[in-house]
């Protein structure tokens with residue numbers, strides 16, 4: 001695996017509590033520089049909460065997260081320069097065109113003039129959106145919106161990409177195109193951490209972590225995780241069912 005002894009993201013015993021609800025419980029993971037890391041699991045498992053903490057959007061209740069050696073709680077600005085974060089409901093301006101949306105994100109990072117032109121060509125070209133540059137974002141298909149979202153979080157050329165279920169509800173062809181784009185970014189040296197509801201996407205990762213009931217149950221390569229099962233999906237379902245069974249037995253015995 002690329003850079004396996006060189007983690008660029010380190011999450012150590014991180015918890016997040018909302019009052020009585022524990023969204024994330026003592027999660028630990030490490031993502032190697034240049035790798036593709038997938039977070040899979042059930043709805044409400046805590047994946048979004050974990051990604052939001054890693055992306056500096058929310059502070060952990062306990063534990064430590066570092067990106068590129070920087071603590072996300074104390075070096076938020078520097079961390080934000082190094083990451084591109086695409087949340088589930090990414091904030092595109094529906095009334096603005098593709099070009100205007102991209103310009104908005106470049107302005108945030110102070111990218112102007114010739115450099116802005118170059119990056120527009122690079123990222124709209126890369127996402128096959130140049131022919132639609134003058135179309136309002138609200139009139140793009142679901143898959144095209146996600147590609148524009150990706151282009152928008154790439155314009156400042158981050159080292160690390162953090163994506164929250166970026167292909168949810170996107171048609172299979174656009175899903176494949178989106179993953180082809182991720183592969184290109186990874187080949188350029190980018191580290192990608194993504195949650196996904198699709199286990200075929202999990203299969204394409206270097207490492208996969210299963211999250212369930214606020215816990216990270218297991219982290220392994222998809223090949224190791226699916227060993228003895230017909231597919232990664234079957235393997236993940238089996239792990240989750242085992243935990244549910246244990247919890248049911250525990251509460252029964254109490």
Ligand SMILES: Nc1ncnc2c1ncn2[C@@H]1O[C@H](COP(=O)(O)OP(=O)(O)OP(=O)(O)O)[C@@H](O)[C@H]1O
Nearest residue numbers: 018021022023024042043044045046047048049050
């Ligand atoms: N702001 C909040 N206030 C209170 N509870 C929250 C908040 N955000 C998340 N939770 C709770 O924390 C738990 C984990 O939610 P989270 O959204 O992180 O899960 P998830 O794995 O991303 O699920 P999904 O894929 O459905 O979004 C859930 O029980 C959720 O209701």
